[in-house]
Amino acid sequence: MYHYNSYRQYLKKKFGTAVLKIPLSGGFSCPNRDGTKSSEGCLFCDNRSFSPAALREENPKAQLLGIIDKVKHKYHAFIPYLQPFSNTYGPVERLREVYEPLLDVENVVGIAIGTRPDCFDRDTVEYLADLSKRTYLSVELGLQSAHDTTLIAINRGHTVNEFASIVEKLAAYSIETVAHVMLGFPGESDQMMMDTARFLAGLPVSGVKIHQVMIIQGTAFEKLYNDRKILPLDLDKYTDLLCRFLELLRPDQLIHRIVADSTIEHGLIAPLWSAEKSKTISHIHALMDANQRVQGRFFVSK
Numbered sequence: 001m002y003h004y005n006s007y008r009q010y011l012k013k014k015f016g017t018a019v020l021k022i023p024l025s026g027g028f029s030c031p032n033r034d035g036t037k038s039s040e041g042c043l044f045c046d047n048r049s050f051s052p053a054a055l056r057e058e059n060p061k062a063q064l065l066g067i068i069d070k071v072k073h074k075y076h077a078f079i080p081y082l083q084p085f086s087n088t089y090g091p092v093e094r095l096r097e098v099y100e101p102l103l104d105v106e107n108v109v110g111i112a113i114g115t116r117p118d119c120f121d122r123d124t125v126e127y128l129a130d131l132s133k134r135t136y137l138s139v140e141l142g143l144q145s146a147h148d149t150t151l152i153a154i155n156r157g158h159t160v161n162e163f164a165s166i167v168e169k170l171a172a173y174s175i176e177t178v179a180h181v182m183l184g185f186p187g188e189s190d191q192m193m194m195d196t197a198r199f200l201a202g203l204p205v206s207g208v209k210i211h212q213v214m215i216i217q218g219t220a221f222e223k224l225y226n227d228r229k230i231l232p233l234d235l236d237k238y239t240d241l242l243c244r245f246l247e248l249l250r251p252d253q254l255i256h257r258i259v260a261d262s263t264i265e266h267g268l269i270a271p272l273w274s275a276e277k278s279k280t281i282s283h284i285h286a287l288m289d290a291n292q293r294v295q296g297r298f299f300v301s302k
């Protein structure tokens with residue numbers, strides 16, 4: 001049964017073959033960690049756990065070539081994905097230095113750039129517009145919640161309006177954007193999470209990455225968890241929230257992810273079902289099948 005508009009399938013159709021997205025470290029920092037906005041970062045942030053790419057020290061092209069060498073027997077199309085930290089945080093010359101060499105690599109069909117909504121100036125947007133004419137470009141923006149109260153509580157350091165504004169600017173150049181959101185922040189009601197879905201459905205956001213709030217060792221969330229100020233979602237509750245969220249999105253919005261995974265070795269504390277990704281996805285799909293729940297079912301155009 002069809003569940004949602006899968007990004008993986010979209011890429012396969014677009015490029016005529018399975019495409020592997022390869023996480024790389026671009027060596028950028030983040031204004032929410034380097035003291036510009038704050039030094040503490042988002043309360044859930046631990047890039048070492050969120051992305052093995054954050055630990056790589058080679059230059060991005062060397063990282064990419066090394067990974068392609070290991071998987072080239074299986075895949076013939078690749079999208080380098082600058083994932084950890086904020087990969088538009090720097091002058092355009094620096095962005096060029098990091099991005100451009102990746103495009104020359106054989107069988108690279110595009111580039112994905114992960115960043116924050118407050119890391120753009122006019123030059124950056126113009127450069128990305130130029131880049132998008134030369135290759136497939138996807139810009140991934142952390143939003144997490146469409147409520148400023150939550151963004152303040154988790155120390156995001158940017159506003160919901162900043163997110164909406166950069167999405168509109170990039171969409172004006174037909175650049176694909178992806179919103180990252182999480183379900184299960186402390187203080188968020190079910191209704192607030194559904195408001196985030198409606199907010200995204202009303203913007204020219206091309207794709208959405210959704211996952212559960214996880215408690216990772218060494219993050220500020222670990223302390224809140226120990227103080228019983230965060231209660232991680234159990235799998236049935238998460239599945240229900242996720243289905244309701246998907247039902248409110250537009251049918252055309254691409255779904256990049258429906259669950260995140262980590263391991264105890266990488267510092268996962270809770271919820272422990274996060275360590276069993278394929279089992280969790282099967283569980284979610286089975287529940288969607290049983291109840292005929294599909295993306296866009298309750299989308300209302302304004």
Ligand code: SF4
Nearest residue numbers: 030032041042045085
């Ligand atoms: S924006 Fe990303 S890298 Fe920066 S503090 Fe937040 S989660 Fe960490």
